[in-house]
Amino acid sequence: MKRKIYLSLAVACSMTAVAPSFADPITDNETVRTYFADVFPELAIEDYVDGVYAIDQNLRDQWLQIEEFPPYEDAVDEGKVLFDTPFANGKSYANCFDNEGVGIKQNFPYFDMEKNKVVTLELAINECRTHNGEQPLDYGKGAIAYISSYMASTSSGELINVTVPDNAAAQAAYEDGKEFFYSRRGQLNMACATCHMASAGKRLRADILSPALGQVSHFPAFRSKWDDVGTIQRRYAGCNTQIRSKPFKLQSEQYRNLEYFHTYMSNGLPINGPGTRK
Amino acid sequence: MTKINKLRLVLLLTVPVVLSACSDNDDAAKAVNSTMEQEQAHSKAVNQEAKQTTSKEVHLQDLMHHVAQAKRHAEMHGFVWSTTDALVEKGYTEASKGNEKVAKTIFQEAKLQFELSMEQAKYAAQHWQLLVPEDD
Numbered sequence: 001m002k003r004k005i006y007l008s009l010a011v012a013c014s015m016t017a018v019a020p021s022f023a024d025p026i027t028d029n030e031t032v033r034t035y036f037a038d039v040f041p042e043l044a045i046e047d048y049v050d051g052v053y054a055i056d057q058n059l060r061d062q063w064l065q066i067e068e069f070p071p072y073e074d075a076v077d078e079g080k081v082l083f084d085t086p087f088a089n090g091k092s093y094a095n096c097f098d099n100e101g102v103g104i105k106q107n108f109p110y111f112d113m114e115k116n117k118v119v120t121l122e123l124a125i126n127e128c129r130t131h132n133g134e135q136p137l138d139y140g141k142g143a144i145a146y147i148s149s150y151m152a153s154t155s156s157g158e159l160i161n162v163t164v165p166d167n168a169a170a171q172a173a174y175e176d177g178k179e180f181f182y183s184r185r186g187q188l189n190m191a192c193a194t195c196h197m198a199s200a201g202k203r204l205r206a207d208i209l210s211p212a213l214g215q216v217s218h219f220p221a222f223r224s225k226w227d228d229v230g231t232i233q234r235r236y237a238g239c240n241t242q243i244r245s246k247p248f249k250l251q252s253e254q255y256r257n258l259e260y261f262h263t264y265m266s267n268g269l270p271i272n273g274p275g276t277r278k
Numbered sequence: 279m280t281k282i283n284k285l286r287l288v289l290l291l292t293v294p295v296v297l298s299a300c301s302d303n304d305d306a307a308k309a310v311n312s313t314m315e316q317e318q319a320h321s322k323a324v325n326q327e328a329k330q331t332t333s334k335e336v337h338l339q340d341l342m343h344h345v346a347q348a349k350r351h352a353e354m355h356g357f358v359w360s361t362t363d364a365l366v367e368k369g370y371t372e373a374s375k376g377n378e379k380v381a382k383t384i385f386q387e388a389k390l391q392f393e394l395s396m397e398q399a400k401y402a403a404q405h406w407q408l409l410v411p412e413d414d
Contacts, residue, residue, distance in 0.1 A: 027413070035411040182409040183402035187359045187391070193409040246358040254356065 025164045025174055025264055032197075032265055036213050039200060048214025049272050055201050056208050063276065072149060072222035072274040075229040079150025082143055087132040093147070096128035105155035106271050109162065109260045111170035118173050118256040121148055122231055126251075139250035140234040145220045149229050152220065152273035160217065160271060162264040177261025180254060181212075186245030192258075195239075207278070216263045218275025229274055232259060338378050341385045345369070348392035355399035362391040 023031065033045065040055060047054040053063045083101065086092045094100035098107075108121040119127075122144050126136040137144040164174045181192045195204065196212035203209075219232040226234075233255045237247035248254045345366060352358050365388040372381035 023410075031411055031413045034413065178410075179402075179406050183406040184409075185357050185395075185398060185402065187361055189398065191406070191409050197411065198409070241360050244360045246360045246363065248356070 028178070029265060029267060032213060035197065036200070036211055040211070046269060048211060048266070049217040049269050051210040051215060051218070051277070052208050054214075055210075059208070066276050070222075071224075071276055072220075072229050075146045075149045075220070075222065075274065076153045077150075079146035079148070079153075082147050083150050087129070087134050089132050091132050093125065093128055096124070096131065101151060102154045103158060105152045105273070106158040106161050109256060109263060111163075111165060111167065111173055111260070113165070113167060113170070116169050117253070118177075118260045120233075120251065120256055120259055121151060122233070123251050123256065125151075139231065140237075141226070141228055141230045145229045145231050145234075148231060149220045149274040152271060155271040156273075158271050160263060160266050160269050162260065162267055164260075164264060173257045174261055174264065176254075177257035177259070180258045181261055186240065186243035188243040188245075190243045192239065192262075212262065212265060214266055214269055216259075216266050217269050217271055218273040218277075220274050222274060222276045224276075224278055232262075336382065338373060338382055338385075341382055341389070342369075342373070345385050345389050345392070348389050348396075352392040352395050355396050357395040357399040357402070359391055359395050362388050362395070365391065 036043070036048070043054055050060070050063075053060040083093050098104055105121060108124070109118045111117070112119045122139055125144060125147055126139075130136055137147075164170050184191045184194065192212065195209050196215065199209050200211040201209065216232060219235070220229040221232075221235070222229045231250070233250045236255055236258060237250065240247040349358075349362075349366065352362075365384055369381050369384040369388060372384060
């Protein structure tokens, strides 16, 4: 009898384990949207860019008050100054980017076929610097977050448009980011998806968990906890630490691939960064 | 690995894995709390056991070597816990102060954590798709 129970349990488990081995990115996005439409039937797709403030009216009211005098404005101003300041060789950031760096944030990250890797906006900013003989900036906060904030602000309202080209390495990078997102890790044995999919909208201690969809739209974000703007990968590191997982280096291959998958998920949603969060 | 260590490894891994493997919709808050409780119980057990058994069985140098090896392997898997490096450092500090018994206890815990994180990596590689929502 006992054996039978174990056997049927094992069979039941193995049945759930037979998930599709590879869904293409477009199907992935449809699945995620269907999933969230079930969880939050009252939300329109564009509401997701407001994160947790789309699902809790109290928090939303407080947030709207803060946004009346946006605390990230200094960062954007400072970012513009930095962006416009020429390098020692006379060139500037504008020389490194399409459309001189204005209104392009929605296309990042992208897969660079020549470099064979995912390029995020912050990585591109630093590559621009080193290409022009300047020292790279520290990732996560400070000058790089200011420049990135300014660049995001010039994309305000543009729709996120990340592409996964028909190329094995690009697809592998996307798949790698997806695996990261859905893998349990850390001493608390949790995946990004545990909190931001399965538990989205639920309370975790003092927080309500935001849905993964739309999370990328307003980065870099000004967090009251940081008292400054920070990049999305700084947030990844924070969330990893929360589950007692050793965070990866910012702009490591792991985090770039994660950002690739995570941003692709929000394709079609408008850029509204920088934004403010708790 | 001692028998008790092995048993603990199996127990600690199977509890969250069995709990999580079949249910994709576990509540994060509940999961955080229950995992923390498990973990607290576990570290109590580790401390108690280590107090009783460590010093005679293993040489500190050997243990340090095993910890370094486990660290290298765990880092390759990319699933290292944020708690472990600090433990290793603490172990070295205690060892340098001549507190061999305490150092061993700490190193044993660190080694176990590296091993658990590797098991977690292997489990994730095979089962991560369990958390992907299914299209209906």
